[in-house]
Amino acid sequence: MNFDADDILIADALSDMENALNVPDLLPGVRAKLPERRHRLRVYVIAALIAAALLITGCAAAFGVLDWIGEQMHGLGFTEAVKPVEQSVTDEGVEFTVIAAQRYGVAAVLYVTARDTLALGRTEEDMNGMSHLVWASQSNVNASMSVSGAVQSFVRLVSYDAGTQTAAYEMTAVFSDRAPDTANVSLRGYSFGYEQIKDFPIKIDVNAAAYGERAPDGTETLAYREGGSVPGLDMHFGALGTIGDKLTVQLCFRTDGEYTAYLPREGVYLLDGEGNRYEALDTWILPFNGSNAGFQLTFDVSPEKLTDATLCFTGDAEKRFVGDWSLSIPLANGDNQRTFSVDINMGTDVIENAELTLCPVGFSLSGTAGRAALEKLAVLDGYVESYGRLYGTLAESTPYDGLADTQKFSWFYLYYSAYPPDSVTEIRLGRDIVISLD
Amino acid sequence: MNDAELERIVGLYSRELMARAYALLCDWHEAEDAVQDAFAAAYLHRGALGDGERAWLYKVVTNKCLDRLRKQKPVSLDALGDAAGGVSDSYDAGYSPKVIRALERLNPDERAAVLWRIKDELDYAEIARRQRISEAAARKRCERAKKRLADYLRGYAEEESK
Numbered sequence: 001m002n003f004d005a006d007d008i009l010i011a012d013a014l015s016d017m018e019n020a021l022n023v024p025d026l027l028p029g030v031r032a033k034l035p036e037r038r039h040r041l042r043v044y045v046i047a048a049l050i051a052a053a054l055l056i057t058g059c060a061a062a063f064g065v066l067d068w069i070g071e072q073m074h075g076l077g078f079t080e081a082v083k084p085v086e087q088s089v090t091d092e093g094v095e096f097t098v099i100a101a102q103r104y105g106v107a108a109v110l111y112v113t114a115r116d117t118l119a120l121g122r123t124e125e126d127m128n129g130m131s132h133l134v135w136a137s138q139s140n141v142n143a144s145m146s147v148s149g150a151v152q153s154f155v156r157l158v159s160y161d162a163g164t165q166t167a168a169y170e171m172t173a174v175f176s177d178r179a180p181d182t183a184n185v186s187l188r189g190y191s192f193g194y195e196q197i198k199d200f201p202i203k204i205d206v207n208a209a210a211y212g213e214r215a216p217d218g219t220e221t222l223a224y225r226e227g228g229s230v231p232g233l234d235m236h237f238g239a240l241g242t243i244g245d246k247l248t249v250q251l252c253f254r255t256d257g258e259y260t261a262y263l264p265r266e267g268v269y270l271l272d273g274e275g276n277r278y279e280a281l282d283t284w285i286l287p288f289n290g291s292n293a294g295f296q297l298t299f300d301v302s303p304e305k306l307t308d309a310t311l312c313f314t315g316d317a318e319k320r321f322v323g324d325w326s327l328s329i330p331l332a333n334g335d336n337q338r339t340f341s342v343d344i345n346m347g348t349d350v351i352e353n354a355e356l357t358l359c360p361v362g363f364s365l366s367g368t369a370g371r372a373a374l375e376k377l378a379v380l381d382g383y384v385e386s387y388g389r390l391y392g393t394l395a396e397s398t399p400y401d402g403l404a405d406t407q408k409f410s411w412f413y414l415y416y417s418a419y420p421p422d423s424v425t426e427i428r429l430g431r432d433i434v435i436s437l438d
Numbered sequence: 439m440n441d442a443e444l445e446r447i448v449g450l451y452s453r454e455l456m457a458r459a460y461a462l463l464c465d466w467h468e469a470e471d472a473v474q475d476a477f478a479a480a481y482l483h484r485g486a487l488g489d490g491e492r493a494w495l496y497k498v499v500t501n502k503c504l505d506r507l508r509k510q511k512p513v514s515l516d517a518l519g520d521a522a523g524g525v526s527d528s529y530d531a532g533y534s535p536k537v538i539r540a541l542e543r544l545n546p547d548e549r550a551a552v553l554w555r556i557k558d559e560l561d562y563a564e565i566a567r568r569q570r571i572s573e574a575a576a577r578k579r580c581e582r583a584k585k586r587l588a589d590y591l592r593g594y595a596e597e598e599s600k
Contacts, residue, residue: 006584006585006587006588006589007556007584007594009588009591010537010552010556010584010587010591011586012559013536013537013540013591014457014461014537014553014557015557016537017457017460017535017537017538018453018454018457020535021453021456021457021460023452023453023456024470026448026452026456026470026473026474026477027444027448029470029471029474030448030474030477030478032445032479033474034478035483104527157501157505159505162479167477336473359592435464
């Protein structure tokens with residue numbers, strides 16, 4: 001990473017601040033937050049008994065959990081704004097419950113919990129890896145993003161209750177048009193905790209990489225090669241060769257394995273026999289068939305110039321818990337919605353007749369617009385003027401590298417708290433774009 | 439995790455985790471609480487943290503901080519506008535944390551993004567993954583936050599020099 005003057009200024013200021021801190025002894029405060037071990041054990045036993053009861057009776061406690069989520073959301077009228085669902089499914093002792101679900105314009109917003117009913121520690125504070133495994137669709141339980149349905153869904157942790165080992169999530173699914181009246185929600189697994197891999201080496205056969213058979217167009221020599229594997233990741237060589245005479249490696253891993261590999265670009269590098277280090281120029285994620293996927297890494301060096309090469313890995317291996325939790329959830333219209341037809345003036349670009357739907361947990365924008373305008377809009381945060389700054393998350397649902405100059409878009413800006421739509425008088429996108437709702 | 443292990447990680451990581459939490463929350467007492475929560479979580483939910491303990495603690499502290507920020511009552515735009523700049527929480531009357539005053543003028547996502555980028559040297563793809571936005575949006579957010587933060591810091595320096 002190259003540092004410019006701003007980076008250095010900020011880094012120095014942060015270091016100065018850290019060095020000047022008069023940090024108190026935090027230990028007494030930490031101890032005060034710890035329940036007594038004996039007490040914790042009793043809670044776990046009770047939780048397990050309650051879990052057993054819930055398996056028979058369904059999710060009778062959903063309303064209580066909804067109140068808990070509402071408290072975490074710190075919103076105005078949250079529990080009145082959402083529709084309780086009370087559907088749960090248990091697999092492998094982990095209960096997956098949809099607590100509430102409703103649709104707002106192009107989006108469906110669901111509140112779900114994952115709870116380890118056996119108190120085996122399989123839910124955790126940092127289990128944030130659900131988003132890429134959770135899908136919602138109009139018609140098919142096994143649907144993925146590629147099937148007509150939700151074009152994007154994402155999940156964020158609302159809160160975690162250590163006592164009952166319950167994680168509560170807010171899940172937002174954005175559709176290309178209005179959200180359907182049923183969402184088939186399916187969870188195939190999630191990540192909890194991880195193990196770190198530090199500079200794990202794998203030798204590369206540079207001769208095989210350099211002198212493989214060329215493709216008909218002469219640009220690449222990639223071919224399947226046996227190679228080493230990274231322990232714990234079930235990750236192994238898929239192909240080795242060159243693309244444009246640059247050393248290229250493909251690594252495969254199972255998407256349903258015990259671990260999920262995550263390798264940042266900086267986490268993979270190549271060492272040659274003289275100790276020179278080469279960074280990966282690019283890292284591509286390759287969706288293979290079935291349960292396989294892979295990374296493709298290209299390095300700015302020709303294997304013909306190397307006498308020896310070692311690929312080194314540094315990254316996280318997220319522990320994955322695999323199961324099958326599927327529910328078909330009715331999506332009622334959320335109460336308290338306001339819909340407007342608005343023009344979004346962006347200086348030289350104007351998006352006309354966009355549909356803006358305000359709801360208590362966010363607002364959706366949809367319509368048709370030019371590519372240039374969408375590219376500008378895609379990087380802006382959303383604000384609601386009457387309640388101050390909101391930390392909206394942009395869920396972009398339409399790729400803007402398509403061929404058409406004009407295309408449909410459907411986005412949802414999610415608030416971090418709930419706000420009554422009838423009090424909103426103005427929407428801001430970024431600092432400069434104002435949509436008045438008078 | 440046993441008591442000795444808890445004492446070790448509290449002694450080892452308190453300063454840097456407090457700095458991270460303070461930078462994210464811009465509130466000393468909230469930061470103290472968040473860091474204590476993270477240590478308590480480590481004690482309650484983990485065995486030996488192993489080689490990844492520092493990264494794990496950073497992740498949990500960041501989650502705790504962002505969670506707290508989401509629960510905060512919204513502040514009016516006027517209070518967060520350019521006229522703002524006072525630190526709501528006076529950590530130490532004798533110490534003026536300019537960088538905190540500057541960070542306070544960014545929204546929490548911007549704060550997290552700029553810290554991950556500059557302090558942790560994460561790439562945009564990882565920041566995008568953590569904030570669930572596109573890589574382009576992450577890049578834009580980081581650049582915008584960095585420029586504003588640097589401008590504020592230079593402004594404070596100019597004020598001091600007058």
